[in-house]
Amino acid sequence: MLKTLRGIVQEVNSAGDLQTALDIIVRRVREAMSTQVCSVYLWEPDTHEYVLMATEGLKKSSIGRVRLSSAQGLVGLVGVREEPINLDDAPEHPNYQYFPETGEEQFHSFLGVPIIHHRRVLGVLVVQQRERRRFDEGEEAFLVTMSAQLAGVIVHAEATGKITEFNKRDSKSKLKKDQQFKGVSGAPGIAIGHAVVMIRSADLDQVPSKPANNIEAEQTLFREALEAVRRDIRMAGDKLADQLRPEEQALFDVYLNMLDDEALGAEVRSLIAGGEWAQGALSQVIRQYEQHFSVMDDPYLRERATDIRDMGIRLLEYMQSAKTAPIEYPDDAILVGEEITPTMLAEVPKGKLQGIVSVEGSSNSHVAILARAMGIPTIMGVQGLPYSRLDGKQIIIDGYRGKVFTLFSDQLLENFREIVEEEKELVRELDTLKNLPCETKDNHRIKLWVNTGLMADVFRSLDRGAEGVGLYRTEVPFMIKDRFPTEKEQMQTYREQLKAFAPSPVTMRTLDIGGDKELSYFPIKEDNPFLGWRGIRITLDHPEIFLVQVRAMMKASEGLNNLRIMLPMITGTGEVEEAMRLIHRAYYEVCEEGFHVVMPEVGVMIEVPAAVYQTRELAQMVDFISVGSNDLTQYILAVDRNNARVADLYHSYHPAVLQALKKIADDAHMESVQVSICGELAGDPIAAPILLAMGYDILSMNSASLPKVKYVVRNISYSWSQELLARVMIADSPEVIHSTIELALEDAGVLSFIRPQGGRKTS
Structure with missing residues (x-):
C-alpha cells in the first residue's frame, strides 16, 4: 500500500492543473482500494455548498451539478464533524441523501474523510461499495493520507487562481470577486x-556538468561574461544615480565585490582550470554559494542568496548569448x-x-x-x-x-485611489518630524535607533532622524570572501560605518554565524542548527576569530569613540565572563599597538528564554541589554516563522512574549542598565505605546519605520500608554491584544496617520 501511495502522490504532484489532479486521485484511489466509487466534493465558500468535482463510479454528468449545504447529507456531516465517517449501510443513516443524477442508490458501504488544511475544511473525499461492509482501519488510514495530499494540491490551486476555473461552472456566481x-x-x-x-532567459539549475573541450577558450568565455556583467552593474548604478544617495549606490558595489577575483570569479576559474566547461563551473559555484546563504537564520543575510543567483543568471545569459x-x-x-x-x-x-x-x-x-x-x-x-x-x-x-x-471591483479601485491621495498628505506631515525629539505629550523621552547592514541604510536612517544604530550586522565582510577577512579589512569596513554615524553610537554585534549561517570556508553541519553551535558559542570556541574582530572594531573607533559591542545568543553568565575577558585582552593589545581608543560599552542580546530569567545577573555584568524580538518570539513560542505550516502561530503580541518583554525591561532597570529592543516589533508603530510603557529606553528598527513610530510617540502621553499596557497584559489572546491597541490608537486619532485608511476597509 505504501508503494501505491507514493505512486499516486508522484502522479498528483506532476499534474498540470487541479482538475487533472482530482481525476488522478479518484481513478487511482478506486483502483488501489478495489471499490466501485471514489469521489471528491469541494467546499465553495461563495455559495456555502459542497460541490461534486470529480468521480469514478458515479455518473460523470453529475459533476458540478450535485451540491450539498454545509449540513446536508453524509458529505455535509463529514465536514461538520471534521472526522472520517465509516458506514456499512449508508442508506439507513438519517443523514443519507439520494441524488438521482448520480445513480448511487446501489451503493451501501460509505467512507468519507474531510480534506483539511490549517483547520479549514476544503472538501470531502469519499469511497463507496455495493456490498454491505465497514472499511477496515488500513483502508481508512490510506484515505486519510490521500486527503492530506489532496489538501496541499487544493491550497496551491487556490493560491494560483486555478481553482476559480471551477467557479465559472456556477451559474449563480455573477458578481465580480476581488x-x-x-x-x-x-x-x-x-x-x-x-x-x-x-x-529570465537562463536557468542555472538546468546546466549539466561536462568536460571542457578547450580550457583556454572556456576561461576566455567566462572572463568576457564577467566583464560584461560588471559593465551592466556600473551602468545600472549610474542610471539610478539621480534617484539615490551616493552611499545607497554602494549596493551595486556589493554586486561587484561578489564578482571579485577573490570570491566567485576565482572559484569558477579554478573549476574551469580543473577541466569543467565554463557554464557548468558557474552553475556549481553559484548554487553552492546560494545554498550557504539560503539556510541562514538571519533574514538579511539569507536574502543575499537572491543577489548571488541574479549575478549567476546574468553571467549565464551572456555565456549563452541570450537575446531578449x-x-x-x-x-x-x-x-x-x-x-x-x-x-x-x-x-x-x-x-x-x-x-x-x-x-x-x-x-x-x-x-x-x-x-x-x-x-x-x-x-x-x-x-x-x-x-x-x-x-x-x-x-x-x-x-x-x-x-x-x-x-x-470598481469600488475597491476607487477606495485605493483615495488612499493614494491620503498618502501624499501623510508624507508631507511625517517629513516635518525628522528633526523633532521622540517624546510623548507629557515629555517622556525615548530614543529611536536603526538596524543596519550597509552604508545605504546608515545615510537613509540619518535622513529620517535616527539617533543611533541599535544593531549593525558584522557578518557581511565574512560572507563575500572565500576566507576569513583580515583584521585590516574588517577595520576598514567598520570604520566606514562608525564614521558615517559619528558622533551617534553604533552597536556592532559580534560575528553571528553557525549551522544556519554557514561560511563556505568554515562549514558546520548539524541536525538542528537553530539550537546548535552558533553565535557566541562559536566565537568563544575560536578566540582567534573573536579577538581579531574585536580588535578591528576598536581600532576602527579611534578618534570617534562611538562603538558599542553586542554579544549574540547569550544563554548564561559564564559566556559573558569569558567574552569580557577576551574583550579586555583585545583592548590592551590595541593600546599596546599605539592606538588611542576608549573601552567601548559592552552589552548582550537576550534572544532565548534562558537569558530572560537571568536578566538581572547579566545586567550586573554589562553596560546595556538589547532584546532580539524576532528570535525571542520564535524560541518562546517554539515556532519557525519561515515554516508555512506553523507561521500563523508566530505572533509578537502573544501574552507570553509580552510578559517576557516586560520582565526584561523591569529587571534591567532594577540594575540601572539601559534596555533596548530591536526586531520587527520595535518598528511596528502599533507596538510603540506598550513598549514605551514597559520602560524600553531605545527602539531599534528599519529606517522606514522611524517617522510613523515617532508620530505615535509624540501624539500620546506616557500615562495613557501605561493605562493601555495594564489592559493588554491581562488579555489572553494575541489577536485581542493587537485589536485592543489598534482600537485605542484609533480612538486617540493616531491610527489614520500610521496607515492610510481610505473611504472603506480594504482587507
Whole structure:
C-alpha cells in the first residue's frame, strides 16, 4: 500500500492543473482500494455548498451539478464533524441523501474523510461499495493520507487562481470577486498600475556538468561574461544615480565585490582550470554559494542568496548569448516576477516605475532596500502568485499590508485611489518630524535607533532622524570572501560605518554565524542548527576569530569613540565572563599597538528564554541589554516563522512574549542598565505605546519605520500608554491584544496617520 501511495502522490504532484489532479486521485484511489466509487466534493465558500468535482463510479454528468449545504447529507456531516465517517449501510443513516443524477442508490458501504488544511475544511473525499461492509482501519488510514495530499494540491490551486476555473461552472456566481495574494511588505505605499512581467532567459539549475573541450577558450568565455556583467552593474548604478544617495549606490558595489577575483570569479576559474566547461563551473559555484546563504537564520543575510543567483543568471545569459526582445514599459509600470533584482529597476525609464512585486525574497532583499530609498511600494515573497498570467493587466499593490490585488471591483479601485491621495498628505506631515525629539505629550523621552547592514541604510536612517544604530550586522565582510577577512579589512569596513554615524553610537554585534549561517570556508553541519553551535558559542570556541574582530572594531573607533559591542545568543553568565575577558585582552593589545581608543560599552542580546530569567545577573555584568524580538518570539513560542505550516502561530503580541518583554525591561532597570529592543516589533508603530510603557529606553528598527513610530510617540502621553499596557497584559489572546491597541490608537486619532485608511476597509 505504501508503494501505491507514493505512486499516486508522484502522479498528483506532476499534474498540470487541479482538475487533472482530482481525476488522478479518484481513478487511482478506486483502483488501489478495489471499490466501485471514489469521489471528491469541494467546499465553495461563495455559495456555502459542497460541490461534486470529480468521480469514478458515479455518473460523470453529475459533476458540478450535485451540491450539498454545509449540513446536508453524509458529505455535509463529514465536514461538520471534521472526522472520517465509516458506514456499512449508508442508506439507513438519517443523514443519507439520494441524488438521482448520480445513480448511487446501489451503493451501501460509505467512507468519507474531510480534506483539511490549517483547520479549514476544503472538501470531502469519499469511497463507496455495493456490498454491505465497514472499511477496515488500513483502508481508512490510506484515505486519510490521500486527503492530506489532496489538501496541499487544493491550497496551491487556490493560491494560483486555478481553482476559480471551477467557479465559472456556477451559474449563480455573477458578481465580480476581488482576488488577492499575500506577501510581506518590502516598501510601504500603494501603487495602481499595469504589470510588466520579468522572466529570465537562463536557468542555472538546468546546466549539466561536462568536460571542457578547450580550457583556454572556456576561461576566455567566462572572463568576457564577467566583464560584461560588471559593465551592466556600473551602468545600472549610474542610471539610478539621480534617484539615490551616493552611499545607497554602494549596493551595486556589493554586486561587484561578489564578482571579485577573490570570491566567485576565482572559484569558477579554478573549476574551469580543473577541466569543467565554463557554464557548468558557474552553475556549481553559484548554487553552492546560494545554498550557504539560503539556510541562514538571519533574514538579511539569507536574502543575499537572491543577489548571488541574479549575478549567476546574468553571467549565464551572456555565456549563452541570450537575446531578449526589448520591453515596453507603460507609464504606470509595476514590475512583477519570480525574483526582481536591482538591475531590473535600472532598466525601467525614469518616472515610469510605480511598484514592485516579487514572488521570492523578503524585506531584506537588496531590491527592497533600494525600493524604500526610492519610495517605490514593494511586496516581496508573494508565494503562489500566477505572475506569468499578469502581463499587461491592471493590478493594485498594498505595501502596508503586503497584498496584491489581481482582480478587483470598481469600488475597491476607487477606495485605493483615495488612499493614494491620503498618502501624499501623510508624507508631507511625517517629513516635518525628522528633526523633532521622540517624546510623548507629557515629555517622556525615548530614543529611536536603526538596524543596519550597509552604508545605504546608515545615510537613509540619518535622513529620517535616527539617533543611533541599535544593531549593525558584522557578518557581511565574512560572507563575500572565500576566507576569513583580515583584521585590516574588517577595520576598514567598520570604520566606514562608525564614521558615517559619528558622533551617534553604533552597536556592532559580534560575528553571528553557525549551522544556519554557514561560511563556505568554515562549514558546520548539524541536525538542528537553530539550537546548535552558533553565535557566541562559536566565537568563544575560536578566540582567534573573536579577538581579531574585536580588535578591528576598536581600532576602527579611534578618534570617534562611538562603538558599542553586542554579544549574540547569550544563554548564561559564564559566556559573558569569558567574552569580557577576551574583550579586555583585545583592548590592551590595541593600546599596546599605539592606538588611542576608549573601552567601548559592552552589552548582550537576550534572544532565548534562558537569558530572560537571568536578566538581572547579566545586567550586573554589562553596560546595556538589547532584546532580539524576532528570535525571542520564535524560541518562546517554539515556532519557525519561515515554516508555512506553523507561521500563523508566530505572533509578537502573544501574552507570553509580552510578559517576557516586560520582565526584561523591569529587571534591567532594577540594575540601572539601559534596555533596548530591536526586531520587527520595535518598528511596528502599533507596538510603540506598550513598549514605551514597559520602560524600553531605545527602539531599534528599519529606517522606514522611524517617522510613523515617532508620530505615535509624540501624539500620546506616557500615562495613557501605561493605562493601555495594564489592559493588554491581562488579555489572553494575541489577536485581542493587537485589536485592543489598534482600537485605542484609533480612538486617540493616531491610527489614520500610521496607515492610510481610505473611504472603506480594504482587507
